[in-house]
Amino acid sequence: MLTLFVGAVVVWSLQLVAPGDPARRVLGALGFANPSDDQIAATRHELGVDMPAPQRFLQWLLDAMTGGFGTSWRTGRPVTNELADRLPATLRLAAVALLFALVLAIPLALIAARWRGRAPDLGARAVMFLGAATPSFVVGTVVLELIVLRGGMGRVLADGSWGGAVLPAIPLALGAGAGWARVLRTSLVEVSDASFIQVSQARGATALRRLLVHAVPSALPALLAAIGLTVGSLLAGAAVVETVFTWPGIGRYLIEAIGARDVPVVQATVLLGVLGYVVVSTIVDGVTIAITGKAKR
């Protein structure tokens, strides 16, 4: 809750340092190239920017808590409606990407940890490095141009549906999954040196049993923590991938808004990102406590 409030303060305060007069920009977007002073004054009043800053902030915060984020300077529509139109597409993309990333990360880490220091480990670690170091926009561009446009495999379904989310999820999942695999592998390797695993080995448990029954449960909190942290960068990642695939989600909307300097939209989108981050962190903490039976700290 505090994080969210602090995020709101930071996000909102940014507009105080924004250059240019918002009234002129709004009028410019409506087609008034050279507005008169009266028009500017009227628009300033309409936007509320003639009020003192603390008062404006409180007003904005109250509106935001009841789900209102003002109107877009670019389109004149309520920001809340525009976000609500786009949120499902981004959530679908995120869900598919999450699934793909787990499908990639878990087997990769298990293979690497099972044959630690040997060829499969080196191979898996090479994949992890390449996945984490290749920018999602490169993967996205290549997937789009080669598989979809040239290969004709899979149509570009930039409609925000589940089926259409499969291809854009690949670049998102590759980066995230590779990072998670790295964390899980490190954690598995650390755990496998613990005494309870050595006892299990002495009692004749097979390597596979030691890994799956003993190491994995102990290594899970680290993976969960990594997942929680990744969600913070997901909005930025989604912005890239959604732009490449012209996916109708909030990431692309944010980039469009930045291009047009549509401050209310940027504020609302970023706040939504922080909200998502807080929600996921809380869920991750909850699951971690449930698994380990105690709080992380």
Added chain:
Amino acid sequence: MNRALGIGLTALLGLLAFVVPLLTPEPNATDYGAKLAAPSWAHLFGTDQAGRDVLARIAAGTWVSLGTALLVAAITFAVGLVVGLLAAVAGGAVDAVISRVIDVTLAVPQLVLALAIVGVLGPGHANLVLAMSVAGWAHLARFARAFAARQTERPFVLASRMAGVGRWRSAARHVMPATATGVLSVATLHIGEIVLSLAGLSFLGLGVSPPTAEWGQMVAEARGYVDRAPWLVIAPAVVLLISVAAASLLGDAVQDKGKR
């Protein structure tokens, strides 16, 4: 072994930045007679849709992409080190205020904060540097503060204090060097991340404006030509990969040195 590889890759990037521009054509010189030409001896990495030499643009992009990343890393390193040290050494109210500011900044995910700042200030190279720096200093400051606080309690620092050395002088002479090395290793490890973030934001058109060569932007411009001229995407992707690898290997090397 890893350290040698890291130094080798860094040397390769240095070659790209300092030597290659002397041997290649102007990065922005167009030649529409030779557009989308495949790699050859005349154009080692081929040419792009305007007939510009890709190798020359990659080399010029080193200054923008890597240069900007190093600038951001240097700013966040300096700010993080000074602020962290100040908090640890001054203690009391100063520490409380600084720690609270750090907490506030870390509450918002880094890239989201950077996007928010660029979003409000508007796209552009200077704004991007500012946004990445504002978003990135806090975790280094937190690390520096913790590191310096541990350092202050070590016997040789306590001994110098008891021998009558002043608090600030002791901090500068005995606490700062080790803290700087520790923060440097963390900052170096983050360069790869900064390079990727900057390239991603530039890809989205939030960084330098065309025709300036920048790796992320080169990929953005190459969209639509990938099937006919794959080198347009492969070249920037490979240099980005090399940069990230070099940063992570060097970061590990600095960290090992700090431990010894």
